[in-house]
Amino acid sequence: MRILDTKNFLVPGYKTWGIHCGIKKTDKKDLALIYSDREASMAGVFTKNKVKAASVTLDMARVKSGKGQVIVANSGCANACTGKQGLADAKATAELAAAQFGIKPDLVYVASTGVIGELLPMPKVKTGIHTATGLLSPNGWGAAAEAIMTTDIYPKLSVVQEELGGKTVTFAGIAKGSGMIHPDMATMLCFIVTDMLVSPPMLKKALLASTEKSFNNITIDGDMSTNDLILCMANGAAGNKRPVAGGKDFKKFQACLDAVTTSLAMQVVRDGEGATKFVEIKVQGAKTPSEAKKAAMTVAKSSLVKTALFGEDANWGRIMAALGCSGIDLDAGRTDIFIGKAKLVENGLGQGKAADREATQALKQRDVQITIELHKGKGEATVWTCDMSYEYIKINAAYRS
């Protein structure tokens, strides 16, 4: 597998672009279009929030066909909690794009991120789709990644290549994140494209496995958006031999998808709202992998742990207390905690000032690793999160004002 430069790349059979059409009040880009020159396999993963945006409702129905060709994504308006009119607007958006390309509306997917409760400005969306179609380019990924940003500080892209089924296959993804938060609530959007030839069921299987290893291992503030979605399109332009389930090529395919989603998930955490640190939390020795993940996520979500990380305070008591609240099988008297390489806690007991000083040094870095050994079994999990800073409060207190 080769990791490509995200500044200048193309994926055979795809064109894309991002523009400003006036949905955002600023002059920033707010509409992205991704186009495949042929019908492609399509898979999706959607928010589990029971309050779903119109785009999510529409795409969840469409993806059952396993087919797709175009994605229209806008920032600046979430089109969530907008009732029947919101759903009609999402459908109309897809129809506008379908008309541009002369394809069936069922092959068009939509995604939105922005303020909840406001309707899409449809005349602007119409003009935007028309303009973006005219600008489509094989090298437009940077512009598309910009157009889906909200409180993100930088665009997020990832590209890898692999020899697979006798051909060179490319996998590229763009994402936006920022708070699991922004506009009125988070929203993580991710679009992945590949020229690989792969059936819809196999694409879906691989995407679900990949999401579990990447986006489901990150947390910024524990909230889940009404608009979160991941779409993955595979158009077969590479002309590779189809992979066999569980075979060598399938494993290569999965590894490529994992590389792209993991890179994007980590970029989302690094660019978390107000984040000053990237924190990896590894739990090992849990009874099961799912208990390990539960423990790691509870620590990662604790406001107390996150503020201590911001304060560069080796406050292991908060980690221990969060573990105690996680609902897993735990023996505090056998638990070890490391920050960086410093063993702060052994068998539940603090290891004194030298360990504290070493851990404090590790906390001064931009990247921090916390390792928790439970001595209960062989379950392991790693999650990524960021710290909680003044800036987080500022961004979220002041958002609509």
Next chain:
Amino acid sequence: MRILDTKNFLVPGYKTWGIHCGIKKTDKKDLALIYSDREASMAGVFTKNKVKAASVTLDMARVKSGKGQVIVANSGCANACTGKQGLADAKATAELAAAQFGIKPDLVYVASTGVIGELLPMPKVKTGIHTATGLLSPNGWGAAAEAIMTTDIYPKLSVVQEELGGKTVTFAGIAKGSGMIHPDMATMLCFIVTDMLVSPPMLKKALLASTEKSFNNITIDGDMSTNDLILCMANGAAGNKRPVAGGKDFKKFQACLDAVTTSLAMQVVRDGEGATKFVEIKVQGAKTPSEAKKAAMTVAKSSLVKTALFGEDANWGRIMAALGCSGIDLDAGRTDIFIGKAKLVENGLGQGKAADREATQALKQRDVQITIELHKGKGEATVWTCDMSYEYIKINAAYRS
């Protein structure tokens, strides 16, 4: 029921005091003693965190007897994650107090709050118990309430009186809270005393019911301490007729206990770390009362909702999104949301700028009420929380430094 002034009151048969003995690095009070002149009924409620402080472990075992006479509480050191030595120190603390009063150590309960992972400075504790014993006074409640404070800004007391079983009975409580947070993690301590004559099982039953209606309805930051505990002592000095389960006197008793615990729980929220607002969240029309509580708690714990409250932003999308994540049976298209009297959302749809302006006005007050109508059934619940401010981050990022 009469609500008494907390500045100057006494509870027949009790003496108390609070002093500084050097556990805290500042010159603030750090040790409280509560003494009943006779053996009393005792009941307790303890943290569900699997990592329990030594005091919690000791008291949970002792309270099985249903009897008690003395409470020793310290701030400045949590004596949590301190292993065998920590438990030995908790026992030694009880023995020191027992020796002062010439009673069995089993009748002495201990409570601690402060930094996790550090041992109690036992020579100071010994001197402190000796000094405090000499200062015990029927009017010492203010001093005792001060001695259990950590990041609390003010001491928390509540006293009520009622005619019950032919006598005047007094109920008094002191508490500390502040972040469900402070030292290294929260810690809510609450001690309630009454001169009522009541059996241990009946006291326990009433205390559990009362806790459910008060302390279990509040959240500051969603974390649960290793040291949280509530102790309730009833020494029978009033000489009332014993209440019959479910009878009129029992109901009066329960109402008194509820009044004290609810008042203290609300004081804890008002004094939440960095809190600038007291927020009541009422969910009605849920399928069941427990679904109502689940929904209300999810909204109350959401960092996004809490930062929007701090920013006085009528950002109902975040409330809706939190509801969607709560795991309850929800129909977004039938949900109404009020802030104060402003109906911001009807049947899942925003009600425009006038409603937004009215809600923003309501958000500018110190006390804010959010009402959510789910139209799914008759389940209701009310919880109390505070907003999340810069000060919260400051207190928790800088605590140990």
